[in-house]
Amino acid sequence: xxxxxxxxxxxxxxxxxxxxxxxxxxxxxxxxxxxxxxxxxxxxxxxxxxxxxxxxxxxxxxxxxxxxxxxxxxxxxxxxxxxxxxxxxxxxxxxxxxxxxxxxxxxxxxxxxxxxxxxxxxxxxxxxxxxxxxxxxxxxxxxxxxxxxxxxxxxxxxxxxxxxxxxxxxxxxxxxxxxxxxxxxxxxxxxxxxxxxxxxxxxxxxxxxxxxxxxxxxxxxxxxxxxxxxxxxxxxxxxxxxxxxxxxxxxxxxxxxxxxxxxxxxxxxxxxxxxxxxxxxxxxxxxxxxxxxxxxxxxxxxxxxxxxxxxxxxxxxxxxxxxxxxxxxxxxxxxxxxxxxxxxxxxxxxxxxxxxxxxxxxxxxxxxx
Amino acid sequence: xxxxxxxxxxxxxxxxxxxxxxxxxxxxxxxxxxxxxxxxxxxxxxxxxxxxxxxxxxxxxxxxxxxxxxxxxxxxxxxxxxxxxxxxxxxxxxxxxxxxxxxxxxxxxxxxxxxxxxxxxxxxxxxxxxxxxxxxxxxxxxxxxxxxxxxxxxxxxxxxxxxxxxxxxxxxxxxxxxxxxxxxxxxxxxxxxxxxxxxxxxxxxxxxxxxxxxxxxxxxxxxxxxxxxxxxxxxxxxxxxxxxxxxxxxxxxxxxxxxxxxxxxxxxxxxxxxxxxxxxxxxxxxxxxxxxxxxxxxxxxxxxxxxxxxxxxxxxxxxxxxxxxxxxxxxxxxxxxxxxxxxxxxxxxxxxxxxxxxxxxxxxxxxxxxxxxxxxxxx
Numbered sequence: 001x002x003x004x005x006x007x008x009x010x011x012x013x014x015x016x017x018x019x020x021x022x023x024x025x026x027x028x029x030x031x032x033x034x035x036x037x038x039x040x041x042x043x044x045x046x047x048x049x050x051x052x053x054x055x056x057x058x059x060x061x062x063x064x065x066x067x068x069x070x071x072x073x074x075x076x077x078x079x080x081x082x083x084x085x086x087x088x089x090x091x092x093x094x095x096x097x098x099x100x101x102x103x104x105x106x107x108x109x110x111x112x113x114x115x116x117x118x119x120x121x122x123x124x125x126x127x128x129x130x131x132x133x134x135x136x137x138x139x140x141x142x143x144x145x146x147x148x149x150x151x152x153x154x155x156x157x158x159x160x161x162x163x164x165x166x167x168x169x170x171x172x173x174x175x176x177x178x179x180x181x182x183x184x185x186x187x188x189x190x191x192x193x194x195x196x197x198x199x200x201x202x203x204x205x206x207x208x209x210x211x212x213x214x215x216x217x218x219x220x221x222x223x224x225x226x227x228x229x230x231x232x233x234x235x236x237x238x239x240x241x242x243x244x245x246x247x248x249x250x251x252x253x254x255x256x257x258x259x260x261x262x263x264x265x266x267x268x269x270x271x272x273x274x275x276x277x278x279x280x281x282x283x284x285x286x287x288x289x290x291x292x293x294x295x296x297x298x299x300x301x302x303x304x305x306x307x308x309x310x311x312x313x314x315x316x317x318x319x320x321x322x323x324x325x326x327x328x329x330x331x332x333x334x335x336x337x338x339x340x341x342x343x344x345x346x347x348x349x350x351x352x353x354x355x356x357x358x359x360x361x362x363x364x365x366x367x368x369x
Numbered sequence: 370x371x372x373x374x375x376x377x378x379x380x381x382x383x384x385x386x387x388x389x390x391x392x393x394x395x396x397x398x399x400x401x402x403x404x405x406x407x408x409x410x411x412x413x414x415x416x417x418x419x420x421x422x423x424x425x426x427x428x429x430x431x432x433x434x435x436x437x438x439x440x441x442x443x444x445x446x447x448x449x450x451x452x453x454x455x456x457x458x459x460x461x462x463x464x465x466x467x468x469x470x471x472x473x474x475x476x477x478x479x480x481x482x483x484x485x486x487x488x489x490x491x492x493x494x495x496x497x498x499x500x501x502x503x504x505x506x507x508x509x510x511x512x513x514x515x516x517x518x519x520x521x522x523x524x525x526x527x528x529x530x531x532x533x534x535x536x537x538x539x540x541x542x543x544x545x546x547x548x549x550x551x552x553x554x555x556x557x558x559x560x561x562x563x564x565x566x567x568x569x570x571x572x573x574x575x576x577x578x579x580x581x582x583x584x585x586x587x588x589x590x591x592x593x594x595x596x597x598x599x600x601x602x603x604x605x606x607x608x609x610x611x612x613x614x615x616x617x618x619x620x621x622x623x624x625x626x627x628x629x630x631x632x633x634x635x636x637x638x639x640x641x642x643x644x645x646x647x648x649x650x651x652x653x654x655x656x657x658x659x660x661x662x663x664x665x666x667x668x669x670x671x672x673x674x675x676x677x678x679x680x681x682x683x684x685x686x687x688x689x690x691x692x693x694x695x696x697x698x699x700x701x702x703x704x705x706x707x708x709x710x711x712x713x714x715x716x717x718x719x720x721x722x723x724x725x726x727x728x729x730x731x732x733x734x735x736x737x738x739x740x741x742x743x744x745x746x747x748x
Binding site: 112113151152155156171172174175178240241243244247254257258260 | 379382383500503504505552555556559560709710711713714
């Protein structure tokens with residue numbers, strides 16, 4: 001069978017979503033969770049994950065009304081050409097801001113631990129420019145790079161992180177479930193950004209042959225994310241305690257710095273993990289940049305999206321350099337992302353689905369009529 | 370076949386990524402590895418300008434002397450400055466090599482630093498903020514000045530830093546040595562709001578000795594534990610592993626060596642505003658020494674000796690608990706830890722006034738259970 005190079009397999013879809021969601025915020029996740037809920041920090045992630053499984057179901061439902069089409073195309077059918085284009089441009093702007101944020105945040109981490117004397121500009125440009133090369137290759141390229149990097153990242157990471165078991169004290173996770181339910185619920189909006197990225201499923205399902213086959217991979221990928229994030233939070237709290245962890249900017253990096261392998265031939269593992277982590281940030285940028293340029297091409301009404309990629313780099317680079325300090329960067333992040341992510345994961349799919357149902361649009365309805 | 374090729378590719382890429390060293394382009398010859406740091410508050414006579422607060426001493430190995438050189442295998446030097454990081458950058462003005470702190474094993478705090486809350490807090494912040502320090506280095510308090518440690522010429526070891534770190538790592542075999550890494554120290558200070566038990570290092574002419582521990586409250590040194598009390602502290606905080614306990618039975622001094630030592634806390638009751646806590650201690654091990662000509666392989670005798678050891682553990686523990694409650698007035702023996710983790714609702718009601726509660730209203734009872742499993746090679 002000769003595969004059309006404009007489609008992705010269900011397995012690739014799952015990997016793309018996992019690799020997009022996991023990026024630089026995994027470093028600070030445990031601290032955010034602990035400062036919101038103390039020792040119960042992981043509960044917020046589990047609840048949020050379960051909510052996101054439902055969100056994903058809505059997205060698949062919406063996409064399966066319009067098989068072979070992405071949100072950039074069917075939103076124009078559902079709410080009309082001009083509002084659809086406006087929605088798509090909002091999406092593109094949001095994704096560009098995400099890329100800029102991730103690039104800058106990661107550059108700060110890299111400058112702190114690895115490349116002290118390399119100028120910020122060089123780190124950023126080399127990161128984004130490599131991404132543009134992949135993105136210009138099209139969806140097949142994006143899917144394959146994600147598929148390729150997934151085992152390279154997670155196998156060593158999971159092995160290394162387990163060597164921290166001797167420094168962990170799991171009684172640090174107690175008291176369990178003592179936070180009042182109201183506080184748990186109000187803390188959830190603060191954590192929404194950690195799952196930011198699954199909204200790209202609205203696009204990527206459109207590249208599949210049969211949207212129906214997206215249920216299993218997408219639910220599995222959300223489950224994987226819940227597992228992964230919970231593991232990070234639990235390990236970090238067990239290693240440091242909920243009080244200390246709120247004082248650390250990147251608890252995951254600090255945790256890895258404490259690990260020493262038995263029979264020490266590599267002592268400092270932060271360098272290894274950070275160089276591996278370049279890959280996950282890289283895949284996040286690749287899959288997001290692809291969708292950003294794709295959205296713009298749909299707004300502009302062109303068939304190809306290649307020509308938009310390089311000009312986008314300039315905008316991303318400019319935006320990434322705007323925050324003066326890491327404090328300002330995080331402040332902007334906490335202002336923009338909770339609302340934007342909530343809008344694109346929860347509000348947009350549900351509203352579009354409702355309108356589509358009310359207007360009785362889509363392939364299925366036509367067939368059954 | 371496809372899977373094997375895939376694995377090969379992954380393995381190759383892992384090699385490339387994991388084995389690539391030297392990312393900052395500084396050759397190993399150009400680095401000066403600092404193995405230990407000592408921090409004191411600056412004496413009047415040392416001041417270069419009046420704002421100087423700290424004296425930092427460093428020790429680095431002399432690479433070409435380590436193997437068979439006639440000279441000393443390490444070199445010490447010191448700086449006087451206003452802050453830790455300023456002192457570190459001052460070193461760059463004096464040495465051709467770049468100091469590297471990634472392999473620092475020990476950090477010594479002089480007594481005077483530990484007595485001054487402001488000095489201690491500044492220095493802890495500076496060190497935990499600086500990315501190059503490895504947080505698994507060991508921390509010690511030195512009575513007198515920390516720089517004294519660097520004047521020691523160790524008898525059996527070429528290098529000073531691995532020698533001292535090696536003593537700390539013996540804590541698996543003797544409970545009298547308290548093991549405290551820098552990250553443990555930060556975590557404990559954070560959780561206990563400035564309370565800390567830190568091993569005391571006493572420098573002598575040709576060797577050093579870990580002897581007891583310093584006790585901090587509100588970031589200030591308030592007293593010392595002696596050798597035996599340090600062991601009891603390890604028992605009570607569930608940090609003890611191996612170690613020996615000596616009891617006198619029938620005028621014969623008998624040595625019990627424990628391989629496991631487990632402490633569990635439970636709260637049997639709460640009465641009249643008082644909290645009753647039970648520390649249940651369980652130790653397992655063997656008899657190592659008795660008396661030539663007398664048989665010890667006798668169940669009744671062994672049981673009696675176990676009772677003796679249990680009694681000793683209980684007495685010593687209660688003595689130390691009393692010391693913490695009445696002399697230091699700070700709970701570093703795990704009661705607060707237990708209450709906050711396992712009795713969160715109760716703890717919330719007493720959290721604000723815990724210190725007073727600890728000294729007045731907590732009754733701690735220690736119950737030990739000792740199992741002698743073996744008696745060595747002879748009957």
